[in-house]
Amino acid sequence: MKKIVIIVYAAISVALLGWAFYQAIYVAPEEQTMHEVQRIFYYHVPSAMVAFLFFAISLAGSVAFLAFRRGRTEWAQISDAWALAGAEVGVVFCTVVLITGPLWGRRAWGIWWTWDARLTTTLVLWLIYVSYLLLRRFAAGPQVQTLAAVLNIFGALDVPIVYMSNRWWRTQHPAPVFGGGPDSGIKDPAMLAAFGWNVIAWLAWGLLILAVRYHVERQRQRYAAQEAQAALDDTSNA
């Protein structure tokens, strides 16, 4: 039953991505100033939104881990798995943002990169979460999960800074599409629909790979616990 649900959900996610792709490329009209290259926006902005959501899930997982780590070990492990899955899938989406952004910038601004507040804070966010993943991967010892959770909480502080950066400072990055003042928002209904479909599709896909990553991490935790138990049994038998 569980397998069928996963297959149906995966199929729906892929169908949504196909539909969103069609909307972005063939249905949404060409933008008047940036022309064809503006269509990068339909992948760039939803990816940023999904990355922010997953970093928030990761933050919640780390806070829960710190809360449960002394009393409720199983809950702490579940929280830690969500923290890791959220951070890793968030980094994947953030990488997409950092690659599609310069591709658009090269055509729109004539440069690949500028040390603008929005771009720089996004790069810092990516570096913080990559360092979190490196810490998880290469550090050893009983305190790694706790240290990683603390780093995650500090790293998450950069998310609101990235979000607000083009409101607080004058930036070369375009003004916020939503909530950026009276002129913000997508005026063309077909463009708005294409954007909405891409947000839904990438969210559905992101949740799918988040669930897969969580499953893999929980499985690793179970195998590690079994190995530790076996080692303990060996010691007590000897």
Added chain:
Amino acid sequence: MKKLAFGLIVAVPVALLGWVYYRAFCLYPDTDPATILNYRFTGAAYAITWAIQLGYLAWLAVKERAQNRNAACNRLNPR
């Protein structure tokens, strides 16, 4: 499920590369160079996005498989 994922990982990039090639080199042959460049950059952004997402999914599948294999190996050969 694994066959479906494998098919997706192979079919989507192939289809996307074909689409990018078609848009960059076959569509509107008399279009000006700036517009052609716009098509290429958009195609590259879409293809790279898919490559990253499917590459990550493939890496997860490999990781899970290695994990299961190691666990099975440890069960068969306990210390």
